Amino acid sequence: MTRQTKGIILQKRDFRENDRLFVIYTEDLGKIEAVCRGARKIKSKMAGHLDYFSVINFMFASGRNYFQIAGAETENNFLKIKKDLVKVVLCSYCAEIVDIFTRTGQSDKKTFALIKELFTIFEETDKKNVLFFYGITKFFILKLLIVLGFSPELFYCVKCKNKIKPNKNFFNPILGGLVCEDCHKVRRNEQEMRDIQISTSAIKILRFVAKSDFQKLLILKISKPQIIEVIKIINTFLSAHKDRELRSEAWVRKMVRVCG
Ligand SMILES: [Zn+2]
Structure with a gap:
């Protein structure tokens, strides 16, 4: 049986001699693991489409342990993310968070839509400083936790x-609000x-982020001390919910320190 759905690659690693195993967040099947046979061979036609930070139209065939990738075609490859190290680091961080907070086989269109919106904002927004993108990343995390049932x-x-x-x-953060x-x-x-301690303006910003569409967050006027406070609150909330360290977190911290 084959299934067609859009997906975003969260993780990939070498698998067997010539293959590659992908963790993909799909629109219709939720998070899945899928193998691309021969993906490590130079002449693999599909390998070129199996890139991070892209929305890909997939065709999957059911396999014994994993889905098999039977077809893959890039729908949107978000080139401006790929050319910008800050965006790459932050989007990798978000992909890792989605991976550790979701389980395979649970379909959830909202999570897929949220990742796609994050990529779209990063793709379409230029000339902003690192703190802006870091703030958007944290808003994404708060919205993701809400979608997954951890509303503060x-x-x-x-x-x-x-x-x-x-x-x-x-x-x-432990009591959740x-x-x-x-x-x-x-x-x-x-x-x-x-x-x-939390300021009244930070409470208002958190409420706005929690209820508004992602695109609306771009019109928020927030001062530097306010965004720093909100980031700190979201960080503590995230720490209270995650049960392990994130591989990409050290990179994110380093980058924010150097550029922020
Ligand atoms: Zn009270």
Whole structure:
């Protein structure tokens, strides 16, 4: 049986003598593992289409352990990402995050659409500094975590359940959302000690990112201290949910330090 669907390559590695194994996020099948036979041979016609940061039209055949790639044709190869080291590093980081937070065989069109939107924004946006793209990357991560069911609570205190008022508030990544000042004062255990103070403007930005389409985020006017605060909050939220270090994270940190 064959299946046709669009997909984005998250990871690839050599497999057997001449083959290559791909981890692909597809529009219709979710994350899958697929083998391309003969992909490491110089004359492989398909290998040229099996590139990172591309939307590819795939034809898959069912195999015993893995899908077989029976056809691949690039639909959009996002050339401006591939020519820009900052974009390459950040998109690789996002691909790794998608890979560790998703399981194979669970179909989810929203995740696919989100990755495609990220690539489109990176492709179409120029003349911005590293912090801009780093911020977009973090917005992507927050939106991805929400799509995957890890929504942070941004309207009510996670402890007393009262509505958050615009004064001194905190974010607790372990408890998964905002904590009001009254609850912050009566911290008892280690989890509750993880509160980080959060400004009212950062709360507003997080709410906007959580509910808005990706493209709308481009019109956000955010100052440098605000974006740095929001990035810090999203980083702590991500750390609370991931169970291992990301290979690409060291590269991202280094790049932001050098260029940011
Ligand atoms: Zn409270």
